[in-house]
Amino acid sequence: MRARRSLTALAATALLIPLAACTQNDVGAAASGGNGPTTLTVDSSADACAVSATTAPSGTVVFSVTNSGSEVTEFYLLAADGLRIVAEVENVGPGITRDLVLAAQPGTYQTACKPGMTGTGQRAEFTVTDSGIEVGPTGEVAEQLATASTNYVAYVQDQTEQLLVATEAFAAAFLAGDDDAARAAYASTRVHWERIEPVAESFGDLDPRMDLREADVEPGTEWTGWHLLEKDLWAPTTEANGGVAYVPLTAEQRTQFTDQLVADTLDLDGRVHADDFTLTADQIGNGAKSLLDEVATGKVTGEEEIWSHTDLWDFQANVDGARVAFEGLRDVVAAKDAELATTLDERFADVQLLLDAHRAGDGFAMYTDLTSDEVRALANAVDALGEPLSRLTSAVVL
Amino acid sequence: MVEQDDARPGVSRRAILGWAGAAAAVGIAGAGGVAAGRASSPATGAPTGASRVYPFTGAHQAGIVTPAQDRLHFATWDLTTTSRDDVIDLLRRWTTAAARLTQGLPAGEFDPGAGPYDSPPDDTGEAADLAASGLTLTFGFGGSLFSTADGTDRFGLAARRPAALADLPHFPGDQLEAARTGGDLAVQACADDPQVAVHAIRNLSRLAFGTAAIRWSQLGYGRTSSTSTAQRTPRNLFGFKDGTANLMAEEPEQAEEHLWVAADDDAAGGASGGGDTAWMTGGSYLVARRIRMTVETWDRSSLREQEQIVGRTKGEGAPLSGGTEHTDPDFAAGGRGGEPLIPIDSHVRLAHPSSNGGARMLRRGYNYTDGSDGLGRLDAGLFFLAYVRDPRTQYTPMQTALARDDAMSEYLRHTGSGLWAVPPGVPEGATMGTPDGAFVGQGLFT
Incomplete structure (x- = not known):
């Protein structure tokens, strides 16, 4: 596993809104048919929102x-009541241009710029006329997204929880020196992490x-976690170890690193059970994409579990x-972009x-047993x- | 047939291959050397594209502050000889050929379609109808020239190795391939025509057979950095402008501080330190990194994620704190919730001089695409080239921070690496092409 930016850092405040606020005026897929999008410019200055x-x-x-x-x-873009947020862009720095793209349904709205990010902003009426284009369903999307969020959490x-139980069992075998049992439990335990x-x-x-690969260890820092134990269980030959004879962990080291892994797993379990732990629809969607990136760059290349x-x-x-x-998001996707749902x-x-x-058996063939065609x-x-x-x-948040 | 040819008056095989031939070739520049003869001409007009010619000689080697050309062929060699004289001889012959090639002349005495009928042509010929195209050839010496990994001093140079030429450390995430890393000698060939650059490396390689063999080479296109304020900032394969904050040719004082090794760097404990390293005065250090980009997964990331990772807008290239491309980033600027507009783990923040003790570098990288990888993905990325006065302070700390913290690392793999000492240029007016003529790096061998 390589260091990667956190999901929370990427979470877009703009994308949180539909989940909480957009019940009647949720916007559908950008199914503009043969017509292109309508592009308007907005000039947000100190005293005007043109x-x-x-x-x-x-x-x-x-x-x-x-x-x-x-x-x-x-x-x-606010609903006619001037309260409900239909769509927004935030954090537009001076001189910068950023697009807000939405599927707009017929109705009356307000536009608002908020220089300085405070106050009610400079507002104006805005009308979306009926073009006859099917824009997408209204209705229960917010509820569906909230359910998706709850279910994914x-x-x-x-x-x-399963990771914790399995890690404790793995640790017990590893510490007892029962390497066969530890090897047998390794992959099926990590499944819960992955x-x-x-x-x-x-x-x-x-x-x-917990999950750093050896190649990603910064010089001068200690390597810990799953892959360190993996290497000890599947000790490499000198040749496979860059010409250096592999030195097995001592009993003391086994205890130290195993204790830390269990403690970190307990910590992780605690954090996702915290009252304030939530996952928004965009975090779930981005997480799914990240998981496939992981497969594409780490697993299908055999780099994740090199020992x-x-x-x-x-x-x-x-x-x-x-x-x-x-x-979890499929109902929303199907309503907004049925073709995407089917494709997925x-x-x-x-x-x-x-x-x-x-x-x-209970698992899979070794990566090294696959042919290059496979x-x-x-x-x-x-x-x-x-x-x-x-x-x-x-597709979900637009 | 050979005898017949050898018998032709004035054109013996020895004359072609030996120093007599080279001296004759350089006769064209009898006054002031090859480069000086041609170099001044382009300055008078406004040469564009193919007709551009840069001087080969000068206080510094060409190809560093020279406005970055569009194409690159970079190659490194391992010496196959153990003779110091062979190394000197190679550098002399390379210097002579480079002085000719950069002026748009063929590599040897004869044009590719001329010369003894039973002898291979002096010049391989594929650039015969092409102009100089702004070709520069820049030579560097790797650490292994001075002492090999096991400490062998093949050429009596170990004591002359600058401390700044210490091998680069392992950076987190490095996946270096031996076949793309290191090399006793390196040559950076840059030109506006790819065939001119490849032609130069090919002919230099030909001169090296028996003394040195190519270890690896790399083609590059679409320069990814500007080295002159007159150049538009190009884009890398992530689709973002790259090198906006680069050291520019128009900043001579900055170049003195960040680029050129000074005579007193030894005393200052800077670029040198230990041993006789005065030969590097006026030189620079070249860091090369072959950085593969996993463009397929990058292309699946949202515009939001891309801009947050880079810290700049994709269109204009403005820092996310506002302004236009060349506006200084305001790292203190906060957005909603007090979060910094330029994220903490963004590339522009971590790579910026203000995050690196003011260290700057002259970047001169190129995009590369070396086919695909067998899994349906392009083997594409950035061939990073940067010149610095001291890599220990100007490259290693920054790359350590980037490898650890840069959000972009998720989409990068460093697959090749090298560090070379780039000696000063052959002085203007020096005689080249004779058995005791001037050559690149001469100071190291005297």
Whole structure:
């Protein structure tokens, strides 16, 4: 596992809004048919919010917001009541232009710029006329997203609970010197980690302690976590170890590193059970995309588990996590972009079919047992899934 | 047939391959050397594209502050000889050829379509109808020239190795391939025509057979940095402008501080330190990194994520704190909730001189695409080239921070690496092409 930016850092405040506030005026997929989007410009200066038109036809509308003032600004499209936020862009620095793209339904709205990010902003009436274009369903999206969020948080909590139990069992075998049992438990334990990897990574301090690969260790810092124990269990030859004879961990080191792994797992479990632990729709969607990135760059290349070669277990677990994320959001996706939902159904099934062909016993064949053609087929299927999956977030929150 | 050719008056094989031939070739520049003869001409007009010619001689080697050309062929060699004289001889022959090639002349005495009929042409010929195209050839010496990994001093140079030429450390995430890393000698060939750059490396390699063999080479296109304020900032394969804050040719004082090794760097404990390293005065250090970009996963990331990782807008290249491309980033600027507009783990913040003790570098990298990887992904990325006065203070600390904290690391893999001492230029007016003529790096061998 490589260091990666946290999910929370990427969470977009703009994208939190639909979940909480957008019940009647949620916007559908940008199905503008044969008509292109309507582009309006917005000039947000210190004392004015100049929108290039006061009306636009329903369908995809682009507000190209330029900040000509000297303070950071925000732009909102509000419902007629001036309270409910339909869509927004935030953190537009002076001189910068950023697009707000939305599928606008017919109705009356307010536009608002908020230079300095305070106050009620400079407001004006805005009307979306009926173009006859089907914009998308209204209704229960917010409720569906809230349910998706609740369910995914429960899934994450269930996985950390299972991870904790399995890690403790793994640790007991490892400490008892029962390496066969530890090896047998290694991959099936890590599955619970890999299913929720982006969430675990969002806690920036835990991931490097628990899941760092040797090549990613910074000189002068101590290598800890799963892959250190992996190397000890599948001790490399001198040749495979860069010409240096591998020195097994001492009993003391085994205790030290195992204790830390269990403690960190307990810590992780505690954090996802905290009252304030939430996952928004965009975080879930981005997490699904991240899981497929993990497969594409780490698992299908055999780089994640370079000593145990249990990459296919991780592969399956990443796909599991992504599929659960998608399935939680599927009703929303299907309503807004039915074709995307169908494509994702098919592509998940394609990947699963290929993975199933490599099942062996309770798990999977070693990565090193795959032919190059088989690896290539897996890589193709992962890329075929990853591409549409990268559109999941925008399909859900737009 | 050979005898017939050898018998032709004035054109013996020895004359072509030996010093007599080279001396004759340089006869064209009898006054003031090859470069000086041609170099001044482009300055008078406004040469564009193919007709551009840069002087080979000067206080510093060309190809550093020279406005970055569009194309690159970079190559490194390992010496196959153990003879110091062979090394000197190679550098002399390379210098002579480089002085010719950079002026748009063929590598040897004869044009590719001329010369003894039973002898291979002096010049390989593929650049015969092409102009100089702004070709520069820049030579560097790797640490292994001075002492090999096991401490062998093949050429009696170990005591002359600058401390600044210490091997780069392992950085977190490095996945270096031996076949793309290191090399006793390196040559950076830059030109506005790719065939001119490749032609230069090919002909230099030909001169090296028996003394040195190519270890690895790298083609690059689409320069990713500006080295002159007159150049538009180019884009890297992430689609973002790159090198906006680069050291520019128009900043001679900055170049003195950050780029050129000074005579007193030894005393200051800077670039040198220990041993006789005065030969590097006026030189610079070249860091090369082959950085593969996982463009497929990058392309699936949202515009929001891309801009947050880079810290600049994708269109204009403005820092997220506001302004336009060349506006200084305001790292203190906060957005909603007090979060910094330029994220803590963004590339522009971590790579900025203000995060690196004011250290700057002259970047001269190129995009590369070396086919695909067998899994349906492009083997593409950035061939990072940077010149610094002291890599220990200007590169290693920054790369350590980037490798650890940069959000962009998720999409990068460093697959090749090298560090070379780039000696000063052959002085203007020096005689080249004779058995005792001037050559690049001469100070190291005297």
